[in-house]
Amino acid sequence: MTPPHISDTPMPKVLLTTVDNVFNWARKSSLWFLTFGIACCAIELISVNMSRYDLERFGVIPRATPRQADVMIIAGNINKKMVEVTQVLYEQMADPKWVIAMGACAVSGGVFQEGYNVVKGADKVVPVDIYIPGCHPRPEALMHGFMKLQEKIESESLKDRRMTLADRRIEIAKHV
Numbered sequence: 001m002t003p004p005h006i007s008d009t010p011m012p013k014v015l016l017t018t019v020d021n022v023f024n025w026a027r028k029s030s031l032w033f034l035t036f037g038i039a040c041c042a043i044e045l046i047s048v049n050m051s052r053y054d055l056e057r058f059g060v061i062p063r064a065t066p067r068q069a070d071v072m073i074i075a076g077n078i079n080k081k082m083v084e085v086t087q088v089l090y091e092q093m094a095d096p097k098w099v100i101a102m103g104a105c106a107v108s109g110g111v112f113q114e115g116y117n118v119v120k121g122a123d124k125v126v127p128v129d130i131y132i133p134g135c136h137p138r139p140e141a142l143m144h145g146f147m148k149l150q151e152k153i154e155s156e157s158l159k160d161r162r163m164t165l166a167d168r169r170i171e172i173a174k175h176v
């Protein structure tokens with residue numbers, strides 16, 4: 001029997017990369033999201049965390065406090081009385097943070113768009129990074145949304161992120 005070939009090529013002792021690459025790799029691999037479901041889309045949000053879909057293999061883990069969360073998922077329509085609550089929770093999340101609008105109601109108000117008490121899109125309340133259409137979106141759609149968010153994080157730089165945060169605070173202040 002032939003013994004396995006062992007390469008005598010020395011392993012590289014120096015690895016060159018950028019600070020952006022290291023930070024982005026860490027950030028995209030540990031997206032902890034806030035357990036914050038405000039309507040029926042939250043049922044899909046729950047199911048995507050069960051064993052059939054196993055979102056944790058992407059490093060996506062639910063957290064029950066905004067202070068430990070990186071991602072806010074708006075899973076449903078935002079009633080006007082929930083605007084302030086949503087913004088307070090968003091502000092309590094540490095930077096960097098991202099927002100996913102899950103479902104037609106979060107994207108645009110959905111079937112409740114003409115209602116007197118419903119906000120016509122989560123981006124009127126908090127800055128949204130990823131939009132997931134559908135009523136309700138399947139768990140696979142939410143998984144795809146997280147993968148798109150990971151792609152977005154990969155393309156960010158620390159410098160741009162600082163500028164974006166400043167812009168975001170101005171945008172939010174307009175609606176408070």
Ligand code: SF4
Pocket residue numbers: 039040041075076077102103104105106110111134135136137
């Ligand atoms: S998009 Fe559909 S499933 Fe989701 S909150 Fe709106 S009505 Fe409910």
